[in-house]
Amino acid sequence: MDKEHELEIKKRIREAGDSSNYVTEWDEQGVPKSKKKVNVKKGSNARAQGARFELKVRKDLEEKGRIVDKWSNNVDLEENKLVTVKRKFLRKPMGPAYYMGISTIGTGFPDFISIKYIHEGVYSVIGVEVKMNGTLSKIEKQKCAWYLKNNIFSAIWIAKKGTKMGEILYDDFSEKYGEKYNKT
Numbered sequence: 001m002d003k004e005h006e007l008e009i010k011k012r013i014r015e016a017g018d019s020s021n022y023v024t025e026w027d028e029q030g031v032p033k034s035k036k037k038v039n040v041k042k043g044s045n046a047r048a049q050g051a052r053f054e055l056k057v058r059k060d061l062e063e064k065g066r067i068v069d070k071w072s073n074n075v076d077l078e079e080n081k082l083v084t085v086k087r088k089f090l091r092k093p094m095g096p097a098y099y100m101g102i103s104t105i106g107t108g109f110p111d112f113i114s115i116k117y118i119h120e121g122v123y124s125v126i127g128v129e130v131k132m133n134g135t136l137s138k139i140e141k142q143k144c145a146w147y148l149k150n151n152i153f154s155a156i157w158i159a160k161k162g163t164k165m166g167e168i169l170y171d172d173f174s175e176k177y178g179e180k181y182n183k184t
Helices: 003-016 037-063 138-149 173-181
Strands: 022-026 032-036 067-070 073-076 081-084 088-094 097-104 112-119 122-130 155-161 168-172
Touching (some): 122 138, 138 173, 155 173
Parallel strands (some): 122 155
């Protein structure tokens, strides 16, 4: 889509819609999508809260003597293989031109790889997925099962918030979901 056409569509949306309550974003194909500003703000706050919790989990694991790094791979369940995640780029209008920048880095699954020395030549390699409520989606459960089946990780932990303030709990995937997902 050329810039003149895009500007014309934006103008029409502003004239026809309620720009005080809605914001219009453009996807990769140039298709406009209007979203309520209230929902955009909620999503922004939720992402920020999740990022802060991820940092707390990372610090907690490091305090427990584990080496922690961001995991930048994911599982392609259709092709049954491990793939490197791609960076997502953000295209924002900046006056008459566009700003192109990196939107997200490290969107792999699980969030972290955690390593701890056990004894000579033996290490514990654990994948850690951070979920504030501790619940995985069906696809995330399938990916965890794939990692364990293919011996990528010795275990996968799901970090979640505890009931006490600042408390972090870790659920072992195999213990929580193992009965159903160990068969795949």
